[in-house]
Amino acid sequence: MAGLELLSDQGYRLDGRKPTELRKVRARMGVFGQADGSAYIEQGNTKALAVVYGPHEVRGSRVRALHDRAVINCQYSMATFSTAERKRRPHGDRRASEVSLQLQQTFEAAVLTSLYPRSQIDxxxxxxxxDGGNYSACVNAATLAVVDAGIPLRDYVCSCSAGMVDEQPLADLCHAEEAGGGTALSLALLPRGGQLALLQMDARLHQDHLEPLLDAAMTGCRGLSTVLDTVVREHLQEVSTLTAQ
Incomplete structure (x- = not known):
């Protein structure tokens, strides 16, 4: 990642954040009554919606059913109005398939699938x-939706991106920082045990930069874990209040 314009002489980023500062996060759970679980999240100007169905019987061929655990099925898509580009975005494009697989791998590491043999979770x-960090926003939204569905997790699975500008690691990249030309790293973490659910880079990275980038992303994940925990607790409080009325 290059370009002095991404980081001021005073060490501030384009949106006024410090290098390891997260974007402002807003989130809600239970936004769809028809689903088993749902959540909406805003990380800066990136907005994502997650919906969970299941556990339920495996759909389609029964060959897909696993006798010892649940099948995790993830589908990622982008709304046609989600970016300034108005090009057609087919539902099954290559990028969507890649992110869908990344999400599946992430939640296979986090969900206690062994509790639901021969079933499926969508x-x-x-x-x-x-506006940058699409995968991370989707992981964080999906985590809240899975919790809303009452599906047990080993831990909150939280995701944050990181990149390097002028030897300075930046956490939670916006679109301009992702498009700056250097390596962007995406990390999904189970914070309590420090288990990596997924680590993905889109370009080569000098080994000297890997550790500070990982540290920035992991610190961001732990900060997001605190935010998600607050959202879950506030939602439970609202549900308890409504139930008591």
Missing amino acids: IYVKVLQS
């Missing part, structure tokens, strides 16, 4: 507005 995520 996780659908859609980016409504894109």
Whole structure:
């Protein structure tokens, strides 16, 4: 990642954040009554929606059913109005398939699938507005939706991106920082045990930069874990209040 314009002489980023500062996060759970679980999240100007169905019987061929655990099915898509580009975005494009697989691998590491043998859990995520960190926003939204569905997790699975500008690691990249030309790293973490659910880079990275980038992303994940925990607790409080009325 290059370009002095991404980082001021005072060490501030384009949106005024410090290098390791997260974008402002807003989130809600239970936004769809018809689904088993749902959540909406805003990370800066990136907005994502997640919906969960299941556990339920495996759909389609029964050959897909696993006798010892649940099948995790993830589908990622972007709304046609999510970016300034108005090009057609087919539902099954290559990028969507890649992110869908990344999400599946992430939640296979986090969900206690062994509790639901011969069943299926569907996780659908859609980016409504894109401004960097799409995968991370989808993971964080999906985590809240899975919790809303009452499906046990080993831990919150939280995701944050990171990149390097002028030897300075930046956490939670916006679109301009992702498009700056260097390596962007995406990390999904189970914070309590420090288990990596997924680590993905889109370009080569000098080994000297890997550790500071990982540290920035992991610190971001832990900060997001605190935010998600607050959202879950506030939602439970609302549900308890409504139930008591």
